[in-house]
Amino acid sequence: MSANSNTSIFEELKWRGLIYDVMDGVEELLAKQKITLYNGFDPTADSLHVGHMVPMIALARFQRFGHHVIALAGEGTGMIGDPSGRSAERNLLSAEEAHHNVEEIKKQLAHFLDFEVATNPARIVNNGDWLLNYKLVDFLRDIGKHFTINTMLTKDSVKNRMNRDSGLSYTEFSYSLLQSYDFLHLFETENCVMQTGGSDQWGNITAGCELIRKKTGNSAYGLTYPLVKKRDGTKFGKTAGGAVWLDPKRTSPYKFYQFWLNTDDADVIDYLKFFTFFDQDTILELQNEIQEKPELRNAQKTLAKEMTQMMHGQTALEKAIQASEALFGGEISGLSSDDIHEIFAEVPSFAFDKDQFSGTGKDVLSLLVESNFLKSKGEAKRAIAEGGIYINNHRLNENSGTITLDQFIEGKYLVLRRGKKNYFIIETL
Structure with a gap:
């Protein structure tokens, strides 16, 4: 799907409410040329969640407007843990865990980005390729000398954690240097001039822009998206x-x-x-x-x-x-036992031994009463006669004699219903 050529990506993001912080010059830059930009995703788990979808889909928006996008999977930074927006330190990942998570996340990024388009194919990079082999003394000499403790202490992510009992470890304190170096590396190797991210990344992004200015004398840019929250104040996702x-x-x-x-x-x-x-x-x-x-x-x-x-x-x-x-009386055939378990997880249930449904099966009236779905066979007969009892969302009639195992979903579940919404699950053991 191509973007409207009469609209700039900046205008697109603006009407959607997707611009939270933006550096001076970004709007003009995006209006006059197609740039390379990146967004990082740390592999804290082997899957991203819906909260990551704003920056992922935003990268796709930039691509549709002709810009060159890079998704960075943070194997290196993921082993440290970003303190931004965190009240306590993350559990550190092993090298094996971080690598596994990166490989899984790459697959999910591919759902949103186009790697085949001829003019501006998306790219995925892994910062473990350059961070994991960087020697500590060299990193401190090359990168660390460009950061002052005074400036780093003013970052919200640092101040918020230092005011808590848990404090902030030196490991997390160093995270901003690693993310800044990511930006510098992509600036020098891929001509990447802008970094995007959630609003909690503003401090890390501006630190990277400043590092690029100090190391190269050139300008780099940043833009952040709002962190999505529900109107009632509860956390999105x-x-x-x-x-x-x-x-x-x-x-x-x-x-x-x-x-x-x-x-x-x-x-x-x-x-x-x-x-x-x-x-x-x-x-x-x-x-x-x-x-x-x-x-x-x-x-x-x-x-x-x-x-x-x-x-x-x-x-x-x-x-x-x-x-x-x-859930509203629709067709159940074709659904798996896992589907049934998930859909009706909160519904009352009763378990029978599977053998009770072998051969000629179990009498319907006995099933309805022994499961405690209905109180008596008299009540069951009346409910069936009135057309109010359903099995697997198909209405029972007065001639429905027995239930056999082949009527169960994958031999596991039978869905009973009385009226429109009164569901009950029969399970076999």
């Missing part, structure tokens, strides 16, 4: 189960879809601006729909579909939608 990860093994496409689908009306337009490539007219139309028909939740549905398709692909999106509809 967190659920009751923890962080919303991009790795489908950590957060399934179904839960990923549900995260976006459950966005509050007060946040959804901002999220459409931050995370999608929809133009102003499309987003304005969705905003009007919220005001006129909020009960339809079209903005949330559009956001959830777009983000799930972007991250996990069309097949995963279709399955996530099917799983979501299963």
